[in-house]
Amino acid sequence: MSDHEDHEHAHPDYKKIYYVLLVLLVVSIFGPELVKNIENRIIVVTVVLITAFVVAFIKAGMVAAWFMHLDVENKIVWFLMAICLLCMLVFLAGVSPDVLNTEGDNWQNSRKVGAIPSKPLE
Amino acid sequence: MADTATKTEEAHSDHHDDHHHDQSFWSKYVFSTDHKVIGMQYMLTGVAMALIGGFMSYVFRMQLAFPDESVPFFGRVSSLEYNALVTNHGTIMIFWVAMPILIAAFGNFLIPLMCGCDDMVFPRINRLSYQVFLLSAVVLVISFFVPGGGFGGAWTAYPPLSANAEYSLTPMGSTLWILAVALEFVAFLMGGINFITTAMNARAKGMRMFDIPLVVWMIVIASILFMISVGPLIAGAIMLLLDQLVGTAFFNPFRGGDPILWQHLFWFFGHPEVYVVLLPALGIVGEIIPTFARKKFFGYKLALYTVFATGILSFVVWAHHQFIAGVDPRMVHLFTVTTLLISIPIAELCFLYIATLYGGSISFKTPMLWALAFVVEFLIGGVTGIHLGASGADIYMHDTYFVVAHFHYTFFPIAIIGFYAGITFWFPKWTGCMLNEFWGKVHFWLTIIPFNCIFIPLFILGMGGQHRRIYNHQHFSELATPEYQNLRIFATVSLIVMLLAQVIFFVNIILSLRKGKKAGKNPWKANTLEWTTESPPGHGNFKELPEVYRGPYEYSVPGRKEDYWPQDQKE
Amino acid sequence: MSFQIPIATSRNLTGVPTGRLGVWWIVASEIVIFGGLLAAFLMYRLHHGDEWAKEAGKTNIWCGSINTFVLLTSSYFVVLAHKAAGENKLQEAYKYIWWTIAGGGIFMCVKFYEYTSKIFPEWYYTQQIIEEKGIESITITTSVFWAFYFTATGIHGVHVLGGMVIMAIIAHDAKKGKFLHRVENIGIYWHFVDLVWIFLFPLFYIASGL
Structure with missing residues (x-):
């Protein structure tokens, strides 16, 4: 009964969203590649975190909001x-x-905690 | 829009009337999409599995009471068989008895009737859900008979015991066990989606959020809890299955895995699961108590908010099952606090039930006895939980029979008392016949008294330090004293009495179906919508789909001639 | 066997049509399944740090990128199909759904190449190159990283395959103008599969530098 009703909302410009998503994809591919040979650990971590993960969240948000219509749901x-x-x-x-x-990886009983006594207890 | 809606509804109901005659037995009872039939299928399968689980408990209790003697109807119990029996007793009673009966059977039967619609919103998915469930039960039963026997690594299936066949000694049994559990989850995910969507979208005209009967609320919230909590465990089950079959090392510490992760994945589901089965039982009790106390439910909205709080809290308590598993001590403190916190909303609900009783004109019919017994017995289960939730005490109590007694004092009221309360209450609606009151009461007392006689000794044994995974206590001199052994024998004899008493119930059902009084539409003079239609309801449930004018618990309203006021009556 | 859709299905109290609400609940249950798996992976990844970073460097970043592109594009097609179905352009909706299925097909082909090139490097390289570069066959049991890699992408692949089959059925109905609301519903599911990939991609492919 509401087949028509819920299509009344205006469709966003899907093409534009799609292009933005592609641009973000390119960013997330080349961002980590660019810093691959940089020595400074802080720069690498920041760039990878931003280009890989923040961008992933932005992409996910865009798909959810406009492709899945969560904005009008x-x-x-x-x-x-x-x-x-x-x-x-x-x-x-x-x-x-x-x-x-x-702690406990490759565990060895170096401190002899609970070590088995050489002689049986009386 | 509302106009078109009514028109489609009218067109539909015309169609419904001339639609069903001469259906074959198969399409009517086996491949039916009707929610009442599916509910009945779930109920019968659940009861059949309960008989299997009950038989298992008989066998291993006999082994504990009379170690290494041949058990009648079974033979001698080996240690491997003992483990398999205990494991599958737990698995069956939770996944194949409590879940199908309390959520699936009562949910299927009650939600469309109480919401005033003709069926579930996705009837074919509903049918599929039962078929997958039946398949899962068959797979589990097959797993007892494969070479190596059934899985024996406890229902929690901790790796590495469950992940490596050279430890568990059940190469096929453990794989089939995981497969069965996974199928069962799929069945309940499908069923749960149906329940939630039906209650959200398909309620009768005029039924607002706070006009929904408690039991529907509870089943819906339980389904949501199940759905959210089970996801990580499904992922974990796939990982464990790969560990078993392919030889990956997700949970193998020697090759970079972490067995604690499985415990977290399991209990992140396992603890909300307690509330998944508890809430429907609380809902059933919440329907029965106002009906037989002839009083409005005390604090309906408060009860709902309490349940919401329980649901939220139930997601942050799971690690209290792992206090001695080597988890981070700082987290242990946090989980102790949340665990003790969650007893508050549950205690509050019990108080609301008691407050509903206060000043009512109570009639002790069989369903009411079961409902009151639920409150009392669950209270004992809850109070003993405090000891185990506090990390300090738990270090001593963990994995003793105290724990066993504690969770049986919670699960027995949920799965068994809740089931009997529900079935005795809705039996007239389901079949159109009244149950015999006298034999119902005999059955009640012969179940409740032996139940307490089974588990109170286990509390004592547990505090004496009896570990729960020992299959023959004669091997341990401190546990083999005659005092302890007498307690074990006492518990076992009580168990046999309780199991035999269930025969009364089945005989009562058969005789009542043959010769019972006709129930009529509303034998208990209750308010909710299912009592306004025929007993048993025909296909499509209502002749005319009802409209709702008030909440479900308007009993003894001043100024009315009758002491009840059905939801669909305008005046 | 005749089946009558009950009146309950046509009711719509929340304003979300019943079928769509059901799909949302399916998505919710999938979120926690993938969420549990990826949370487990994330913790292991952080735990093992450098050791796993080395392994992560061996995933084929170009396959991952192409697949991300393919899935994004197919997501775009399925939303166009939904728009066309809403405007009652049946033929167009049918076309776009099949383009989406084709996207899923390309995705699975790339996935096939990716898996086989890991498990059977001798299919793609001569013995000489394999020895020179020291390429080793990598399977699900090689290490826990690869176990996660094959499990997570494998479960995701099963979802892609399932979506393709359902879409073929829906396309068949949509052409005749039946069950048009299902075009939107399968779209939501497909976008969700896309979303999962959006997170799998950085986790397994591009964040090897961490």
Whole structure:
């Protein structure tokens, strides 16, 4: 019944969005390539983070907003997507202290904690 | 727009009336898209699986009480078989009993009826969801009989035990187990999408957000919790499956993996899962208590907000299952605090139920007995949870029978008491016949008393230090004392009494279906929409799709002749 | 077998049509599936640092870039198909859906090349080059990085394939003017598959410098 109704919203200029997405793609390919041979670690990390990941978020936002029509969709859907992403952040925050913990990698009992005594206990 | 909507609805209902006669048995009961039939299919499959799970508990309890003696109807239990029995008892009772009965069966049956529509919004996906679920149950049952036997690495399936066949000794059983669980998740994702969308989009005219009955709210929130929490575990299940079959090392510390990650992936799902099955049971109880206390539900909106809070909090407590697994001590403090916090909303809900009872004219019909028993028994489960949520106490209690008794005091009220409360309450609607009250009460007491007799001894044993994964306590001199052994035998005998008492229930159902009183439309004089249609409801549920004028709990309204006020009555 | 779509399906309380709402829920459940996988990868990647950076340098950045381009383009086509369907230009919608499917096909071909060139380098290089450059066969069991690489891109590939099949069915219906709302619904799904790739691309291909 609402087939016509929800198509009433004006379609954005998809071609323009598409071109912007392509430009961003080029940026994200060549950004990390450009700094590949630079020694300074800080510059490399900043450039890669921005060109690879910030751009990825911008691209994702553009696709979600205009191609998936989240901009004109009922707010409840937007809210739903946000909750799912938030839960993933909670997961990341709760788990990373354990997975990122390097203590115990290639574990050797160097301090002889709980070492097996050479002679059986009486 | 509203006009066209009504027209399409009218056109549809005309069509519906002349549409169904002479359907074959297969299209009516097996491949039906009707939500009531699918709900019944889920219910029967769930009960069948409950019988299997109950039988398993009988076998391993016999092994614990009379170690290494031949168990009647089974034979001698080897240690591998013992592990497989315990593992699959847990898996079945949660994934193939609690979930299908509480969410899928009651959800399928109640949501369209209570929302006043003719079916689920995606009936064919609904049918597919049941078929996938049935397949998953079949795969699980097959896994008991493959070479090597069923999976025995506990329902939590921690790697490396679950990831390597040379440790678990069940090369095929563990793969089939993961496959079955994954299929079951897919089935419930499809079912959940249906429930949520139906309750969001297809409610009767006039039914606002706060006119939805509690049980529908609860099932919908449970479906949302399930859907959000299960994602990481599906990813984890794929990783574990690859570890088993292909030989990757996602969870293998020797080759750069991390077994703790699996525990996090599992419990990030596993803890909200507790609330996924708890909420529908709380909802069922929340329908029954106002009906039999003839009182308006005390604090309907407050209950909903409490449930929202529970849902949110349930996502930040998962690591309390891993306090001794070597997780970061700083995080342990955080998770202790959140775990203790989450008992507040649940306690609040229990208080709301008690407040609803206060000053009501209570009639102790069988469903009401079950509902009250739920509140009482769940309270014990919740209170003992405090000990385990506090990290200091948990270091001692972890993996003892105290934990076993604690979670059985929560899961038994959820899965079994919740099921009996729901089935005795809606049985008249589902079949059109009343259940026998006397035998219902006998069954109630013969279930509740032995239940407590099973698990109170386990609390004592657990505090005595009995570890939960030991299959023969005679191997440990401190645990093999006659006092402890007598407690084990007492628990086992109580279990057998409880299992036998279930026969009463089945006989009661069969006799009531044959000779029971006709129920009529509204035997309990309840308000929600499902009681305004025939019992059992025909295809399309309502002759005329209802319109809603008020909330679901308008009992004993002053100035009215009758003490109830159905949602669809204008005056 | 006759099947009557129930009245419930035509109801629309939230203002989001039922089919589309269902697809949004599917997307939500997929977000957490991929979210869990990528969160796990991200943590392992940070944990292993340099060791994995070396491995990440071995992924084929050009294949990844071409595939990103292909998916973005197919996303563009599917949104044009939705627009055409909204304006009731059936033939045009049909054409654009098939172009989208073709995009998915190219994506899978590139993926096929990428996988096989990792697993069977001898298919593409002579023995001499392999020995000179020290190219080794890389499979899912080589290390945990490659396990993640094959698992994540593999699951994503399955989603692409599934989307292609569903789109072929929808194109068939759309040509006759049936179920036109499904064009938009499959579009949302396809954009989501594109979104996942947008994140897989930097994670596996271009951030090897970190």
